[in-house]
Amino acid sequence: DVKVTQSSRYLVKRTGEKVFLECVQDMDHENMFWYRQDPGLGLRLIYFSYDVKMKEKGDIPEGYSVSREKKERFSLILESASTNQTSMYLCASSPLDLRIQHFGDGTRLSIL
């Protein structure tokens, strides 16, 4: 069965900290995505990756970076966390044709 695993379900960090959110998929998918979800705004794409070491900016990349050293793992990095980055973060993966995306359970991140 399809599995996208996010390392934490809840996370609390302080302003200015460097934060790592990890995502692993076991489906050998080429594409992986990071979204944030905020009430009334739906899902907004932060970054996506279509291959190892490849990345593309989404709608709201500012304040974030990503890393894809291995095909199965896609990390989201908050370089210096700020309170406006408090949100729900969702990771997803999809095969090459992008017909479907499989989502992880989400990480609720609070920046204090």
Next chain:
Amino acid sequence: AQTVTQSQPEMSVQEAETVTLSCTYDTSESDYYLFWYKQPPSRQMILVIRQEAYKQQNATENRFSVNFQKAAKSFSLKISDSQLGDAAMYFCAYRGGDMRFGAGTRLTVKP
């Protein structure tokens, strides 16, 4: 840029009845996919139904069906025989050159 609009922030339906969730989108592309996702309180995003733009026939999955009007750029979801387990946030999504989601509709099912 493509936009996806869900004009109903909240909807309510009586158990066993039918409800329709609206979605419109804006695009200049001719080839794309449309999706409806369900997000229950567990937070996992679950694919409900998918429609390829080149197909004229409306997609159907058991109690879920869509009304796809390509010229009008409309993609509504109909849930028949609503069940308590259908209560969730529903997101309409577009996948063409990029991936876009609507803001979501919260569906409440009354027993």
